[in-house]
Amino acid sequence: MQRSHHQAGNPPQSASHSEPDSRQLTEAAAALGRSLDADQAGKLALYLGLLVEWNRRMNLVGASSWREVLSRLVMDSWHLADHLAELPLPAEPRSLDLGAGAGLPGIPLRIFWNSGEYRLVEIREKRTIFLRVAVAKLDLPRTFVLRSRVENLGADALPADLVLGRAFKPWPEYLELVQPMLAPGGFVVVFANEAPPEGAGKDQGFRLDRVTPYTTGGGQRYFWTFTPDSASR
Numbered sequence: 416m417q418r419s420h421h422q423a424g425n426p427p428q429s430a431s432h433s434e435p436d437s438r439q440l441t442e443a444a445a446a447l448g449r450s451l452d453a454d455q456a457g458k459l460a461l462y463l464g465l466l467v468e469w470n471r472r473m474n475l476v477g478a479s480s481w482r483e484v485l486s487r488l489v490m491d492s493w494h495l496a497d498h499l500a501e502l503p504l505p506a507e508p509r510s511l512d513l514g515a516g517a518g519l520p521g522i523p524l525r526i527f528w529n530s531g532e533y534r535l536v537e538i539r540e541k542r543t544i545f546l547r548v549a550v551a552k553l554d555l556p557r558t559f560v561l562r563s564r565v566e567n568l569g570a571d572a573l574p575a576d577l578v579l580g581r582a583f584k585p586w587p588e589y590l591e592l593v594q595p596m597l598a599p600g601g602f603v604v605v606f607a608n609e610a611p612p613e614g615a616g617k618d619q620g621f622r623l624d625r626v627t628p629y630t631t632g633g634g635q636r637y638f639w640t641f642t643p644d645s646a647s648r
């Protein structure tokens with residue numbers, strides 16, 4: 416572990432420039448147009464610190480500094496929290512985050528959006544260990560880690576009112592896979608870099624409910640939100 420630059424007696428967060436403290440993070444978020452309360456800042460600082468530290472030893476994300484993770488990746492979760500607040504979901508939605516990897520979008524999302532039960536699904540063992548450590552340290556509400564292939568999810572996780580999957584599979588394959596997992600009136604969100612093509616989702620049994628453009632440090636992004644449409648199959 417690359418810790419040799421930390422002086423004995425100094426907490427790692429104040430000694431290392433690679434890990435934010437709550438004040439630095441609150442300022443960086445404000446520069447991106449977001450205000451954090453003290454609890455959110457503390458949890459997000461903890462997550463970014465863990466992510467940067469574990470990323471030195473295993474391949475979790477391409478971005479290597481917490482500032483880059485914040486502006487390129489956490490921004491997705493912020494916008495997603497705003498987006499989900501607008502969707503007509505049940506009061507206690509059951510959500511699945513497929514191929515959660517390092518916890519994106521789910522872990523930052525749960526800091527800002529804590530409705531219902533949320534399951535992070537990931538097949539790779541080391542990544543699930545990271546996710547479990549992060550969920551426990553951040554004390555995220557009703558957030559669970561399942562080590563499973565998405566294709567093998569058990570009945571206890573299904574059906575879902577909301578399915579998310581960032582950089583999980585090409586969208587037609589992803590929609591095909593999740594169609595039987597959704598509750599009637601549920602939603603599936605596709606994370607995309609462009610607007611959807613005409614008729615997107617029809618072949619997989621979905622109706623496009625809405626398209627939501629937003630901007631991150633990485634550029635223009637879109638949420639494509641679909642709902643099952645039995646008439647389209």
Ligand SMILES: C[S@@+](CC[C@H](N)C(=O)[O-])C[C@H]1O[C@@H](n2cnc3c(N)ncnc32)[C@H](O)[C@@H]1O
Pocket residue numbers: 476513514515516517518519520536537538539542563564565566580581582583
């Ligand atoms: C490209 S990463 C994206 C991770 C994260 N969602 C993100 O946006 O940074 C895809 C993740 O999906 C996981 N994965 C791929 N196929 C899977 C499957 N069939 N079931 C569960 N996890 C899967 C991989 O192990 C990997 O962690």
